[in-house]
Amino acid sequence: MAKLAIRIYPDRVLRKKSSTVKSVGEEERRLASDMVKTMRSANGVGLAAPQVGVSRRIIVVDDLENSSSALVLINPVIIKKKGRSRFCEGCLSVPNITSDILRPESIIVEALNLDGDKIKIGTGGFLARVIQHETDHLDGILFIDRIVFLKRRKIFKKISSKVCMEL
Numbered sequence: 395m396a397k398l399a400i401r402i403y404p405d406r407v408l409r410k411k412s413s414t415v416k417s418v419g420e421e422e423r424r425l426a427s428d429m430v431k432t433m434r435s436a437n438g439v440g441l442a443a444p445q446v447g448v449s450r451r452i453i454v455v456d457d458l459e460n461s462s463s464a465l466v467l468i469n470p471v472i473i474k475k476k477g478r479s480r481f482c483e484g485c486l487s488v489p490n491i492t493s494d495i496l497r498p499e500s501i502i503v504e505a506l507n508l509d510g511d512k513i514k515i516g517t518g519g520f521l522a523r524v525i526q527h528e529t530d531h532l533d534g535i536l537f538i539d540r541i542v543f544l545k546r547r548k549i550f551k552k553i554s555s556k557v558c559m560e561l
């Protein structure tokens with residue numbers, strides 16, 4: 395297992411849309427295990443392949459119930475989202491920024507595992523949060539994109555209330 399260099403925003407690879415993994419073999423298993431090592435040594439709880447410069451749809455997520463293993467999802471697709479929750483997020487590729495982010499509370503995700511088998515996971519809370527954050531990375535979306543949206547709404551609210559007061 396090798397530790398890989400984590401790409402830092404505004405590295406352009408973080409904005410690229412990742413390509414679908416056509417088949418799962420030795421190369422993918424090696425990349426996934428290197429990503430797990432990289433994530434752990436950086437004290438992260440999730441990592442997406444673009445964060446190590448690889449534009450392929452692979453994410454790894456810490457398995458909190460089993461510290462010796464990590465969940466590896468290949469070509470993850472979130473097929474169902476439910477509820478809404480607020481959670482403070484950060485990102486290994488965006489140092490020194492954390493923010494409360496609103497996302498669906500629970501999800502159903504379909505993916506391939508490291509054997510190339512189709513899997514389907516229904517989960518909520520922390521795990522759903524991390525899977526959504528990492529899946530965003532595969533489409534070039536960073537959590538800071540979602541902060542801007544919230545701040546914009548706040549700014550808009552301020553402006554509109556100011557306008558109201560000036561009446």
Ligand code: NI
Nearest residue numbers: 484485486487
């Ligand atoms: Ni991230």
